[in-house]
Amino acid sequence: MSHLVIAPILLPLLAGIALLLLRPFAIEMRRLLGLFAVAGQVALAIALLNRVRTGDILTYALGGWAPPFGIVLVADRLAAWMLLITTLLALFALLHAARGSDVRGRHFHVLFQLQLFGLNGAFLTGDLFNLFVFFEILLLASYGLLLHGGGRQRTRAGLHFVVINLAGSTLFLFAIGTLYGVLGTLNLADLSRQASTLPARDLGPVQSAGLLLFAVFALKSALLPMHLWLPAAYASASASVAALFAIMTKVGAYGILRLETLVFGDNTGPLSGLIQTWMLPLALLTMVIGMLGVLAADTLRRQVAYLVVVSVGMLLTAFGLGSAAGIAAGLYYLPHTTFAAGAFFLLADAIARRRGEFGDRLEAEIALSDRHLLGALYFLVALLIAGLPPLSGFLGKWLTLQAALLHPWREWVIAAILVTGLFGIIALARSGSLLFYRSVAIEPGLDDVPTTVPVRELLPATALILLCGALVIWAGAADDFTRATAEQLLQPDDYLRAVLELTRGFAS
Numbered sequence: 001m002s003h004l005v006i007a008p009i010l011l012p013l014l015a016g017i018a019l020l021l022l023r024p025f026a027i028e029m030r031r032l033l034g035l036f037a038v039a040g041q042v043a044l045a046i047a048l049l050n051r052v053r054t055g056d057i058l059t060y061a062l063g064g065w066a067p068p069f070g071i072v073l074v075a076d077r078l079a080a081w082m083l084l085i086t087t088l089l090a091l092f093a094l095l096h097a098a099r100g101s102d103v104r105g106r107h108f109h110v111l112f113q114l115q116l117f118g119l120n121g122a123f124l125t126g127d128l129f130n131l132f133v134f135f136e137i138l139l140l141a142s143y144g145l146l147l148h149g150g151g152r153q154r155t156r157a158g159l160h161f162v163v164i165n166l167a168g169s170t171l172f173l174f175a176i177g178t179l180y181g182v183l184g185t186l187n188l189a190d191l192s193r194q195a196s197t198l199p200a201r202d203l204g205p206v207q208s209a210g211l212l213l214f215a216v217f218a219l220k221s222a223l224l225p226m227h228l229w230l231p232a233a234y235a236s237a238s239a240s241v242a243a244l245f246a247i248m249t250k251v252g253a254y255g256i257l258r259l260e261t262l263v264f265g266d267n268t269g270p271l272s273g274l275i276q277t278w279m280l281p282l283a284l285l286t287m288v289i290g291m292l293g294v295l296a297a298d299t300l301r302r303q304v305a306y307l308v309v310v311s312v313g314m315l316l317t318a319f320g321l322g323s324a325a326g327i328a329a330g331l332y333y334l335p336h337t338t339f340a341a342g343a344f345f346l347l348a349d350a351i352a353r354r355r356g357e358f359g360d361r362l363e364a365e366i367a368l369s370d371r372h373l374l375g376a377l378y379f380l381v382a383l384l385i386a387g388l389p390p391l392s393g394f395l396g397k398w399l400t401l402q403a404a405l406l407h408p409w410r411e412w413v414i415a416a417i418l419v420t421g422l423f424g425i426i427a428l429a430r431s432g433s434l435l436f437y438r439s440v441a442i443e444p445g446l447d448d449v450p451t452t453v454p455v456r457e458l459l460p461a462t463a464l465i466l467l468c469g470a471l472v473i474w475a476g477a478a479d480d481f482t483r484a485t486a487e488q489l490l491q492p493d494d495y496l497r498a499v500l501e502l503t504r505g506f507a508s
Contacts, residue, residue, distance in 0.1 A: 221252025
């Protein structure tokens, strides 16, 4: 067992407790502790990634209880990759919040750490019930973060968010209850082992439970037709919270990918391909419907929220191809879309605060201060999101198109990616024209709107853009890693061996 596996879960939990105890102290102290905690999580994610990059799978059995009955944490390439993406995004989202938005409500920093506690645990758990537990932790924290700062629109969006996710949690419990009743285990490795020898009499209940799980993860990832909650929630949240939420849909995508390759993979006999049958057509429709929302959006933040929906469709299209090349393309595209969406939310906030009462409404002839610097950053983010060469979005889409050439649905995949990409360029160009080219400059002191943008305010968004640039500079190394990760997922024998051999180790 490796204690490094549990460290990314313990650190945000302990930091959240410490921040709760420090509530009476100055906000500066809490900000500093929160930033140190997130920076520590980045360091732990890098250390974990370094340990598993050669293919090793690290395990940790809590309390010394052997699986499948005890709680087990598992770190493989996929889990470490997701941890690194999450912690990097969180670091710059928290830096943005530390400029003042964190004081608009109570316990922001506590909730932020608990959100990371739930996210890190979801990526590292090797047990389906504990995946549900960590889902509930991150969702409870996200309820508070979404409502942070108050307001009628935010409260209404938060209510919809809570109700829909509570329904999803209920379905999650039904699914895992059915699996446990039939198979007597919820350990993912043990579920995979039993699925390969499933008796015919148990096939129906297990298939039903699997489809329920797919529906739950589709809801969490905002896959069509369960995507309607996302635009209002993300557009209403504060900028730093919306930026952190860019990883939330990826948790659902992670759950789908983990189930697709481990429990319903090619080695699971009659359950093989259960999720993949539904995933690809729904992902393609999500891309198309999401892009219609992008075109119709009347505010910049709502447009970015719909772009997140489009990215979910793109990501699950790559995963839905089912091949190593497709999964690798999705894993390369995943950090790109997460960092780019996070940067766009932070930039949209800076733009909105410099348009006075007009905020981020996409209307022409509205005054905008310091439009040259903001316009330059908008142009960079738009290029990233639209997937134009030679940036990381283009590389992710190119890899997906290459992987689709051998798939029976290649015409539909290629058409959906190219057409939605074209409309994305049109929508972003139109928004940029309305915000910058057809606006007028604000005179100093007019309407009490700031006329300059402090460089420090744009540093978090700029850093996320630079992370997308790093994906281009080190594209070869990233592609090699994601391909190795995809192959490890499609050949889960090492995962099963690492987890199930813990039982023999404890027995001896």
